[in-house]
Amino acid sequence: MQWSVNADVDYPCRAxxxxxxxxxxxxxxxxxPRYSLLINGEVVQDIEDWPPAWQRPAHP
Structure with a gap:
């Protein structure tokens, strides 16, 4: 999955x-936990480590 950079510093990645x-x-x-995953505005999972199947955006 490809993430893109989001302008909101509290929610820096969007897909x-x-x-x-x-x-x-x-x-x-x-x-x-380092991150929380939100789908359509609802928290669905806390994430400690970046999943290998996810492609990081250029930054953050």
């Missing part, structure tokens, strides 16, 4: 998957 909008939210690491 479109099967008509749904996915965002990665940066959390207060290390007190919380």
């Amino acid at each position: 479109q998957v099967d008509g749904q909008v996915w965002h990665l939210r940066l959390n207060d690491f290390p007190e919380a």
Whole structure:
């Protein structure tokens, strides 16, 4: 999956998957998981490590 850079610093990555909008939210690491995955605005999973199947955007 290909992520793109999002202008919102709290949600720096965005992807479109099967008509749904996915965002990665940066959390207060290390007190919380590094990222939370939101699909259509709903948190569906916390993520500690970047999944190998996901392609990182040029930055962040």
